[in-house]
Amino acid sequence: xxxxxxxxxxxxxxxxxxxxxxxxxxxxxxxxxxxxxxxxxxxxxxxxxxxxxxxxxxxxxxxxxxxxxxxxxxxxxxxxxxxxxxxxxxxxxxxxxxxxxxxxxxxxxxxxxxxxxxxxxxxxxxxxxxxxxxxxxxxxxxxxxxxxxxxxxxxxxxxxxxxxxxxxxxxxxxxxxxxxxxxxxxxxxxxxxxxxxxxxxxxxxxxxxxxxxxxxxxxxxxxxxxxxxxxxxxxxxxxxxxxxxxxxxxxxxxxxxxxxxxxxxxxxxxxxxxxxxxxxxxxxxxxxxxxxxxxxxxxxxxxxxxxxxxxxxxxxxxxxxxxxxxxxxxxxx
Amino acid sequence: xxxxxxxxxxxxxxxxxxxxxxxxxxxxxxxxxxxxxxxxxxxxxxxxxxxxxxxxxxxxxxxxxxxxxxxxxxxxxxxxxxxxxxxxxxxxxxxxxxxxxxxxxxxxxxxxxxxxxxxxxxxxxxxxxxxxxxxxxxxxxxxxxxxxxxxxxxxxxxxxxxxxxxxxxxxxxxxxxxxxxxxxxxxxxxxxxxxxxxxxxxxxxxxxxxxxxxxxxxxxxxxxxxxxxxxxxxxxxxxxxxxxxxxxxxxxxxxxxxxxxxxxxxxxxxxxxxxxxxxxxxxxxxxxxxxxxxxxxxxxxxxxxxxxxxxxxx
Amino acid sequence: xxxxxxxxxxxxxxxxxxxxxxxxxxxxxxxxxxxxxxxxxxxxxxxxxxxxxxxxxxxxxxxxxxxxxxxxxxxxxxxxxxxxxxxxxxxxxxxxxxxxxxxxxxxxxxxxxxxxxxxxxxxxxxxxxxxxxxxxxxxxxxxxxxxxxxxxxxxxxxxxxxxxxxxxxxxxxxxxxxxxxxxxxxxxxxxxxxxxxxxxxxxxxxxxxxxxxxxxxxxxxxxxxxxxxxxxxxxxxxxxxxxxxxxxxxxxxxxxxxxxxxxxxxxxxxxxxxxxxxxxxxxxxxxxxxxxxxxxxxxxxxxxxxxxxxxxxxxxxxxxx
Numbered sequence: 001x002x003x004x005x006x007x008x009x010x011x012x013x014x015x016x017x018x019x020x021x022x023x024x025x026x027x028x029x030x031x032x033x034x035x036x037x038x039x040x041x042x043x044x045x046x047x048x049x050x051x052x053x054x055x056x057x058x059x060x061x062x063x064x065x066x067x068x069x070x071x072x073x074x075x076x077x078x079x080x081x082x083x084x085x086x087x088x089x090x091x092x093x094x095x096x097x098x099x100x101x102x103x104x105x106x107x108x109x110x111x112x113x114x115x116x117x118x119x120x121x122x123x124x125x126x127x128x129x130x131x132x133x134x135x136x137x138x139x140x141x142x143x144x145x146x147x148x149x150x151x152x153x154x155x156x157x158x159x160x161x162x163x164x165x166x167x168x169x170x171x172x173x174x175x176x177x178x179x180x181x182x183x184x185x186x187x188x189x190x191x192x193x194x195x196x197x198x199x200x201x202x203x204x205x206x207x208x209x210x211x212x213x214x215x216x217x218x219x220x221x222x223x224x225x226x227x228x229x230x231x232x233x234x235x236x237x238x239x240x241x242x243x244x245x246x247x248x249x250x251x252x253x254x255x256x257x258x259x260x261x262x263x264x265x266x267x268x269x270x271x272x273x274x275x276x277x278x279x280x281x282x283x284x285x286x287x288x289x290x291x292x293x294x295x296x297x298x299x300x301x302x303x304x305x306x307x308x309x310x311x312x313x314x315x316x317x318x319x320x321x322x323x324x325x326x327x328x329x330x331x332x333x
Numbered sequence: 334x335x336x337x338x339x340x341x342x343x344x345x346x347x348x349x350x351x352x353x354x355x356x357x358x359x360x361x362x363x364x365x366x367x368x369x370x371x372x373x374x375x376x377x378x379x380x381x382x383x384x385x386x387x388x389x390x391x392x393x394x395x396x397x398x399x400x401x402x403x404x405x406x407x408x409x410x411x412x413x414x415x416x417x418x419x420x421x422x423x424x425x426x427x428x429x430x431x432x433x434x435x436x437x438x439x440x441x442x443x444x445x446x447x448x449x450x451x452x453x454x455x456x457x458x459x460x461x462x463x464x465x466x467x468x469x470x471x472x473x474x475x476x477x478x479x480x481x482x483x484x485x486x487x488x489x490x491x492x493x494x495x496x497x498x499x500x501x502x503x504x505x506x507x508x509x510x511x512x513x514x515x516x517x518x519x520x521x522x523x524x525x526x527x528x529x530x531x532x533x534x535x536x537x538x539x540x541x542x543x544x545x546x547x548x549x550x551x552x553x554x555x556x557x558x559x560x561x562x563x564x565x566x567x568x569x570x571x572x573x574x575x576x577x578x579x580x581x582x583x584x585x586x587x588x589x590x591x592x593x594x595x596x597x598x599x600x601x602x603x604x605x606x607x608x609x610x611x612x613x614x615x616x617x618x619x620x621x622x623x624x625x626x627x628x629x630x631x632x633x634x635x636x637x638x639x640x641x642x643x644x645x646x647x
Numbered sequence: 648x649x650x651x652x653x654x655x656x657x658x659x660x661x662x663x664x665x666x667x668x669x670x671x672x673x674x675x676x677x678x679x680x681x682x683x684x685x686x687x688x689x690x691x692x693x694x695x696x697x698x699x700x701x702x703x704x705x706x707x708x709x710x711x712x713x714x715x716x717x718x719x720x721x722x723x724x725x726x727x728x729x730x731x732x733x734x735x736x737x738x739x740x741x742x743x744x745x746x747x748x749x750x751x752x753x754x755x756x757x758x759x760x761x762x763x764x765x766x767x768x769x770x771x772x773x774x775x776x777x778x779x780x781x782x783x784x785x786x787x788x789x790x791x792x793x794x795x796x797x798x799x800x801x802x803x804x805x806x807x808x809x810x811x812x813x814x815x816x817x818x819x820x821x822x823x824x825x826x827x828x829x830x831x832x833x834x835x836x837x838x839x840x841x842x843x844x845x846x847x848x849x850x851x852x853x854x855x856x857x858x859x860x861x862x863x864x865x866x867x868x869x870x871x872x873x874x875x876x877x878x879x880x881x882x883x884x885x886x887x888x889x890x891x892x893x894x895x896x897x898x899x900x901x902x903x904x905x906x907x908x909x910x911x912x913x914x915x916x917x918x919x920x921x922x923x924x925x926x927x928x929x930x931x932x933x934x935x936x937x938x939x940x941x942x943x944x945x946x947x948x949x950x951x952x953x954x955x956x957x958x959x960x961x962x963x964x965x966x967x968x
Contacts, residue, residue: 042829042830042831042832043829143919157920157921158920159920160920187691187692187856187921188691188856188858188897188900188901189691189896189897189900189916189917190691190920191900191902192899192900192902192914192916192917193916193917195902196916214829214830215830215902216830216904217859217901217902217903217904217909218902219904220902220903220904220905220906220909221902221909240906241906241907244904244905244906245906254831255830255831256904258830258831258833258834259830259833259834259859259904260859260860260862260863261859261903261904261905262858262859262862262886262898262901262903263903263905263908264859264863266862266863266882266883269838270834270837270838270863271834272831272834272835272837272838273831273832273834273835274835276799276801276802276832290348295347296347296348297344297345297346297347297348298343298344298345298346298347298348298349299340299344299345300348301348319345322340322345324340324342324344324345325345364794365749365750365794536745537740537741537742537745537746538745538746538747538748540706540740540746541738541740541746541747541807541810542748542759542763543706544704544706544733544736544737544738545733545737545759545760545763545810545814546730546733546734546760546763546764547759547763551763555748555751555759556748559748559750559751560748560749560750
């Protein structure tokens with residue numbers, strides 16, 4: 001498959017008063033054309049930092065890139081100037097956020113915001129841009145678009161604002177859409193609408209999507225590939241089916257077992273992951289999940305496991321994959 | 334997999350994690366105020382301000398005794414002596430030692446600032462606190478009253494008061510000055526406190542306390558008041574220089590303290606005459622001290638605000 | 648049939664939000680909560696579930712209705728009598744960051760209810776009780792002198808639970824206690840709540856928007872929409888045989904973390920958003936988004952009736968759809 005984005009060995013740190021916080025510690029993944037890649041993990045695992053690194057929206061300082069490259073259509077984004085990045089952000093990669101108000105101007109009519117974007121990106125005449133803006137609101141299923149373009153963002157509900165933000169992101173016909181927890185603040189019925197909308201836009205516009213979420217249900221619903229992050233690292237990645245059915249890493253296994261499912265028996269115990277993720281002020285020397293892992297072995301404490309490939313698309317970072325681990329009980333994966 | 338590791342079967346035994354306490358907090362515990370102090374200490378400018386304030390307060394007490402002259406002792410033979418080894422800051426047009434007079438003036442300026450700020454603090458907290466916990470109607474009435482009071486220029490009040498309460502020989506007493514400034518000065522504090530109370534009254538921990546059966550006064554005492562202390566402290570720190578400056582302005586306009594008492598403002602006023610005849614030091618020196626006081630309190634206040642800001646924590 | 652611990656009858660809570668505008672957050676809901684059970688209350692944001700929970704324990708002044716506890720309507724109790732009820736009714740809040748006073752140590756926070764009700768004469772006895780409570784929620788005396796900001800979200804929520812348990816309550820309203828927490832931490836808190844329920848014989852009202860979690864923890868579940876109760880049934884029954892079109896849509900909208908099921912599921916995607924609860928019209932509240940709506944639905948508010956034993960719903964077209 002044609003690759004659109006390749007992240008290679010990316011490491012991002014933040015300089016803080018106490019010292020360096022290693023938010024992202026060497027991650028690599030790829031996004032193919034028309035593919036949806038979900039990045040899953042808990043708060044603080046580095047998933048949003050990764051997204052903001054691609055867009056280069058991190059405040060620098062305190063953030064800085066320690067290592068790695070981000071190749072978009074073969075070009076390294078990290079070596080681009082701010083001006084070139086602006087062009088890329090405007091025309092090739094778009095981003096939507098959990099809170100739509102971060103990208104909407106509260107003092108400007110919704111229509112005008114879209115119209116200005118259209119004029120800027122496509123050089124349309126005002127009249128044509130307005131017609132196109134109505135079409136775009138229609139595209140994202142905002143009812144009565146002729147009336148709605150004359151309204152201000154605060155007159156829209158949460159779900160409708162999210163739609164407007166998606167419309168704004170679509171102005172430039174991006175090749176890649178980064179969606180950072182786009183449905184977390186929404187109610188389930190509205191979440192279903194937005195996810196549906198994203199899927200249909202993807203098909204129509206041939207877009208790739210990076211979906212950042214903590215909701216495994218959303219992942220199963222929308223993504224082709226899944227990247228599981230923990231404490232700044234990727235612990236497992238693979239096709240969605242591989243992640244859900246041939247789960248390799250103990251963290252992914254526990255994460256899946258800790259969410260109640262509608263299809264689950266109520267008497268089944270909910271597995272809980274005791275403790276909290278490590279503080280990345282002092283990243284652990286060995287496996288970051290050691291403290292919370294039931295299957296931890298002596299080797300895990302001080303030695304960082306490397307990736308083991310389970311298939312061409314599926315890899316995990318765990319010492320249980322080591323041939324010698326098989327001789328011990330409790331190693332069955 | 335790493336190649337440089339020498340794998341042995343025992344490395345793959347189940348790890349012994351009996352000592353592991355997943356809920357252990359590794360970072361040391363820091364109490365709120367020590368933490369604020371720690372962050373304040375990191376702010377060099379604020380610390381400079383604090384040092385200057387302490388130095389000036391100390392000098393306001395002992396500085397008046399150092400030169401061996403008193404603030405009222407006139408020596409007409411030594412009029413307008415420029416600063417020298419004998420008179421460190423020179424003498425004024427009546428031959429009084431400026432060094433002693435500056436510290437004497439600083440003492441009054443600081444006293445006026447601190448007392449005015451304290452009165453603002455007491456009235457402001459009481460008034461704002463009552464408005465904040467009262468019903469919406471009472472609150473609205475109290476705030477309108479406060480706004481009306483605040484709209485009266487304090488200069489007008491000072492002039493009126495000094496006409497009514499004036500002493501012989503012109504000038505105002507310290508009492509009149511403080512009274513005039515406090516009459517309107519408490520309003521910003523009251524508005525601040527009211528806003529804080531309104532906000533904290535709705536906070537989840539106040540609600541939690543209510544659900545536990547707490548009374549209004551309990552919530553005010555245990556939850557609202559301790560959490561408003563920070564912003565109030567910043568406000569007090571910034572009120573002091575405002576009061577000092579207001580007094581200095583009045584003094585400069587001739588409405589300040591009555592001679593032979595002096596504040597930095599009246600000293601500057603006295604020195605104004607010297608400016609024309611080549612004795613600029615008579616105005617420059619008090620002006621420098623006014624600026625220093627203003628500077629010190631303002632940077633300290635700003636520093637405190639930053640140190641107290643929860644968003645800048647960690 | 649068992650006697651209910653709490654009986655809620657026609658509970659209403661309206662807020663004046665301006666001239667002639669009344670926000671009917673809770674508009675006449677009735678249900679019983681039985682001793683030892685977990686009663687789940689679900690709905691989307693703005694449906695009034697949190698307001699219902701808060702009014703129920705009289706944190707808000709009710710507009711109308713009664714809540715019967717121990718044979719008395721708690722809305723008519725005096726301040727003194729209410730103080731006794733307060734000891735039996737407790738609450739766990741959604742935001743573990745906002746519900747703990749940042750200036751108080753954990754010891755102060757957990758001993759607050761003990762101090763308010765003057766349970767212990769000596770500080771020493773009180774401290775011993777606090778440590779007992781901390782241990783109950785899996786923390787220990789090392790944590791007593793620390794401040795809330797030093798804890799993680801899950802730990803803070805456990806502190807909030809310890810505080811709610813301090814007075815040995817019979818009934819606890821859990822107002823979205825896990826929605827601010829990370830997935831891996833949610834299970835910790837839910838398991839703790841379940842353990843405590845068994846150990847201490849507690850009764851819960853569990854308010855949440857996460858239907859899968861509510862199904863997991865609750866014995867019976869009520870579904871709210873715009874201030875009205877739409878459906879109420881035993882947990883299994885509600886999820887297996889939902890009767891109300893809204894419940895059906897709600898269940899269908901939850902993504903299941905299993906790609907096979909998720910891909911093959913027939914899903915009902917509701918149109919539009921939840922309408923405003925300000926000055927709602929007569930008729931079924933769900934009518935504008937309901938694909939089964941008929942004229943009657945617009946004009947007549949459906950009764951909340953027992954359709955099958957223990958299964959209530961408010962819909963004119965129950966038998967037909």
